[in-house]
Amino acid sequence: MLGRERIAITGLGVVSALGSSSEQTFQRACAGERGFVPVDLFDTSGLRSSLAGQVLGLDVAAIAPRGEAADWSRSDALALLAAREALTAARAPATEPLGLVLGGTTGGMYETERALAALPAGSIEPRDARRLLDFPLSVSVERVARVLGSVVHSATVCSACSSGAVALALGASWLLSGRVGRVLAGGVDGLCQLTFTGFSALGAMDAEPCRPFDVSRAGLTLGEGAGCLVLELESSARQRGAEIVGFLSGWALGSEAHHITHPEPSGARASTLITDALRTAGLAPSDIDYVNAHGTGTVQNDAMEALALQRALGPDASRIWVSSSKAQIGHTLGAAGAIEAALSVLSIQRGALLPTVGLVEPAAPSLRHVRAPNQKSALRAALSCSFGFGGACAVLAFEAPDAEKRVLPAPQRGSVVVSGAASYGPLGLLTGAASARYLEADTFAEAELDPLTLLDAERSRRFGRASACLVATAEGALQSAAVTPAGTGLVVGSAFGDVTRSVQFLQKLFDRGPKFASPAEFPQLVASTGSGNASLYLGLTGPCLTVSEFATSGENAVSVALALLELDPTSACLAGAVEARDAIVDAVLGGGPRRRSEGGGFVVLEDEGVARARGATPLARLLTHFALRGEFDAGLSRLGAPLAESLLITTPLPVEVEAALARSAWSGVPRRDVSSKIGFHEAIGAAALACAVAQIAAEKCRLALVVTSDRGLLYLSLLGAPEEAS
Amino acid sequence: MDQTELKSQIKRAILEELDLRGKREADIDDSAPLFGAGLGLDSLDALQLAMAIEERFGVAVPEGEPARAVFASVNAIAAHIEQAKAG
Numbered sequence: 001m002l003g004r005e006r007i008a009i010t011g012l013g014v015v016s017a018l019g020s021s022s023e024q025t026f027q028r029a030c031a032g033e034r035g036f037v038p039v040d041l042f043d044t045s046g047l048r049s050s051l052a053g054q055v056l057g058l059d060v061a062a063i064a065p066r067g068e069a070a071d072w073s074r075s076d077a078l079a080l081l082a083a084r085e086a087l088t089a090a091r092a093p094a095t096e097p098l099g100l101v102l103g104g105t106t107g108g109m110y111e112t113e114r115a116l117a118a119l120p121a122g123s124i125e126p127r128d129a130r131r132l133l134d135f136p137l138s139v140s141v142e143r144v145a146r147v148l149g150s151v152v153h154s155a156t157v158c159s160a161c162s163s164g165a166v167a168l169a170l171g172a173s174w175l176l177s178g179r180v181g182r183v184l185a186g187g188v189d190g191l192c193q194l195t196f197t198g199f200s201a202l203g204a205m206d207a208e209p210c211r212p213f214d215v216s217r218a219g220l221t222l223g224e225g226a227g228c229l230v231l232e233l234e235s236s237a238r239q240r241g242a243e244i245v246g247f248l249s250g251w252a253l254g255s256e257a258h259h260i261t262h263p264e265p266s267g268a269r270a271s272t273l274i275t276d277a278l279r280t281a282g283l284a285p286s287d288i289d290y291v292n293a294h295g296t297g298t299v300q301n302d303a304m305e306a307l308a309l310q311r312a313l314g315p316d317a318s319r320i321w322v323s324s325s326k327a328q329i330g331h332t333l334g335a336a337g338a339i340e341a342a343l344s345v346l347s348i349q350r351g352a353l354l355p356t357v358g359l360v361e362p363a364a365p366s367l368r369h370v371r372a373p374n375q376k377s378a379l380r381a382a383l384s385c386s387f388g389f390g391g392a393c394a395v396l397a398f399e400a401p402d403a404e405k406r407v408l409p410a411p412q413r414g415s416v417v418v419s420g421a422a423s424y425g426p427l428g429l430l431t432g433a434a435s436a437r438y439l440e441a442d443t444f445a446e447a448e449l450d451p452l453t454l455l456d457a458e459r460s461r462r463f464g465r466a467s468a469c470l471v472a473t474a475e476g477a478l479q480s481a482a483v484t485p486a487g488t489g490l491v492v493g494s495a496f497g498d499v500t501r502s503v504q505f506l507q508k509l510f511d512r513g514p515k516f517a518s519p520a521e522f523p524q525l526v527a528s529t530g531s532g533n534a535s536l537y538l539g540l541t542g543p544c545l546t547v548s549e550f551a552t553s554g555e556n557a558v559s560v561a562l563a564l565l566e567l568d569p570t571s572a573c574l575a576g577a578v579e580a581r582d583a584i585v586d587a588v589l590g591g592g593p594r595r596r597s598e599g600g601g602f603v604v605l606e607d608e609g610v611a612r613a614r615g616a617t618p619l620a621r622l623l624t625h626f627a628l629r630g631e632f633d634a635g636l637s638r639l640g641a642p643l644a645e646s647l648l649i650t651t652p653l654p655v656e657v658e659a660a661l662a663r664s665a666w667s668g669v670p671r672r673d674v675s676s677k678i679g680f681h682e683a684i685g686a687a688a689l690a691c692a693v694a695q696i697a698a699e700k701c702r703l704a705l706v707v708t709s710d711r712g713l714l715y716l717s718l719l720g721a722p723e724e725a726s
Numbered sequence: 727m728d729q730t731e732l733k734s735q736i737k738r739a740i741l742e743e744l745d746l747r748g749k750r751e752a753d754i755d756d757s758a759p760l761f762g763a764g765l766g767l768d769s770l771d772a773l774q775l776a777m778a779i780e781e782r783f784g785v786a787v788p789e790g791e792p793a794r795a796v797f798a799s800v801n802a803i804a805a806h807i808e809q810a811k812a813g
Contacts, residue, residue: 068739201777202773259768259770262768333741451746456749457748458766461744461746514775515780516781519773519774519777520744520745520770520771520774523770531802
């Protein structure tokens with residue numbers, strides 16, 4: 001069997017509290033310096049700690065393009081600095097097509113908080129509130145992509161504190177599937193009051209600088225920053241004579257489905273994922289010399305992680321060096337996985353060990369902790385672990401640039417079928433072929449539905465309306481696929497997150513101080529809340545994450561789910577989006593000609609061979625799904641000609657897309673705009689996809705082309721009958 | 727405030743703050759344990775309840791191990807609040 005190619009790392013970029021470059025951060029971290037200072041971005045009185053790894057002297061106005069400073073967040077600026085360093089180091093031609101994937105948890109939350117604080121007290125007028133929607137999670141990718149100019153494929157991912165590591169695995173998938181030849185992958189998170197207050201309220205913040213793995217550890221110290229890595233297939237890196245600084249050799253993504261904030265204490269799931277990462281890398285514990293641990297400094301994480309490492313690495317656990325860089329740069333949340341990946345690569349390349357500063361008395365003395373600074377040791381390969389809220393885990397494996405070539409396991413994904421689907425909308429929750437009702441000519445009464453009535457009251461008690469709609473729909477899709485939740489993944493698209501609930505949390509904070517900030521509310525306000533809640537409620541233990549791309553977030557979720565299937569074709573993956581009514585979002589975006597509503601849809605995507613082997617009856621076949629920025633005619637022509645029984649399913653489209661459609665082979669095909677029945681919301685594209693699947697499952701057409709568009713992006717999804725050849 | 731009213735307010739705080747939809751005051755036994763089996767509450771709920779008791783009754787709940795005794799039951803919470811107010 002031919003193995004897969006190796007993923008070469010040809011450039012690194014890091015901005016952290018320890019420095020404005022990967023080199024500076026690495027040198028100072030090795031020397032045992034800490035970047036913790038009293039935070040001066042906002043008032044920290046009444047919080048458990050005022051310390052954090054703040055990036056001092058970050059001049060957003062100097063980094064943002066001329067005239068755009070007011071619209072750039074600190075996170076955007078951090079991301080661009082790390083991106084530039086990595087691309088410069090990679091010496092890649094600036095005009096060549098680039099994939100961009102960034103992980104993060106808060107986007108421009110700091111700027112949103114400033115905007116909220118500047119609003120007149122009391123009511124939120126739409127005119128003023130618009131600013132509250134200017135900094136969603138996806139803005140950093142959008143702004144960095146615009147500056148770089150060569151980005152052809154992009155995604156913003158959030159799996160809480162493992163986001164940055166997930167971004168790197170997705171980047172590897174894009175390269176292996178040939179979607180793009182070079183990827184800039186990383187993570188970014190700026191400090192903000194929401195996370196600072198939230199972790200303080202959870203009692204998870206140490207009043208002193210954090211002490212990962214120490215018996216006296218008492219919580220984390222937050223940080224901020226960005227990390228970016230340039231990834232390419234080894235053959236292309238060698239061909240252009242690029243310097244390879246290391247290899248991203250293996251990855252494993254998955255969820256614990258245990259608790260929204262606590263890790264599963266035995267570390268069983270984390271341990272399995274460490275073993276999985278080794279397997280995809282073709283490595284054994286005996287090949288590993290270093291683990292860059294998640295090591296947050298919280299009592300629960302570090303205890304769980306020590307057990308997971310011991311269980312997965314066996315007798316080698318006492319030989320393999322372990323440290324946590326969070327002791328020096330703080331917990332940078334969505335950036336952590338990427339920054340720590342970059343530090344791991346440098347550690348291997350230089351044979352220089354990163355210590356865990358503050359570790360005096362190890363709670364797990366059987367692990368080989370790096371305690372003294374400036375130690376040297378030859379390192380062949382390393383693991384980097386990341387574990388987030390909701391049990392979202394990611395483990396990456398890295399190797400030295402001179403690592404010997406060997407045959408690597410190459411997962412072979414076959415054609416993709418849709419084995420389940422569900423929609424949520426004016427007719428309530430519809431599963432399988434039932435969503436085809438939205439494409440019929442009849443009129444219907446809209447259901448007055450409380451999504452919480454669809455769910456078990458006890459297990460959904462902390463859900464807001466957004467999570468309730470989403471989880472109910474995902475459950476409908478999962479049931480229609482009759483697939484086991486064990487191993488199944490989930491990608492949720494979310495445009496803005498739970499805006500009104502976040503604003504209420506912040507307003508209470510501004511009015512009454514941090515003392516009465518709700519600890520139970522905070523985990524419901526992070527970008528990955530929806531995917532985390534769905535994982536917990538449904539028992540999904542595959543990779544569960546949220547992606548953000550404005551009104552095409554659900555379509556982007558399908559792209560990302562396909563990339564996950566590329567990495568592991570043996571498990572199914574739910575993909576879609578559901579948006580609930582949100583007072584602030586409706587106030588800002590409503591009022592136009594389109595009737596705003598709530599809803600969306602989910603599909604279950606699965607490798608055809610895997611689906612057939614478990615006896616599933618696919619509803620439809622996903623023949624192709626891709627996004628385009630410009631060059632709409634070329635994109636449409638890639639689809640080929642429609643069949644006799646074809647249907648075009650769309651959402652409201654901009655004129656340039658209408659024109660391209662009119663010029664295409666699909667111009668005479670019968671068409672339905674789902675928004676005429678469903679109304680409009682940011683997950684309308686996901687609803688359209690569920691309707692298209694239903695129409696094929698109901699045998700009302702043989703081929704359905706779903707066309708959606710927002711902010712210059714065009715998504716094309718071609719679905720066929722299950723028996724249709726791909 | 728008499729004890730019955732105080733316990734009723736504590737139960738309302740538990741139901742509202744911990745989002746116990748579909749449960750009523752009558753479902754909570756004054757002397758039954760709140761955590762573990764009972765209502766299926768966890769340590770995140772304990773944090774939330776501690777915050778809520780301070781916000782609603784102006785009485786702080788100690789952190790860590792001593793909180794266990796306070797949160798043993800509705801009766802124990804009521805006793806803690808009365809003691810703190812008297813002291």
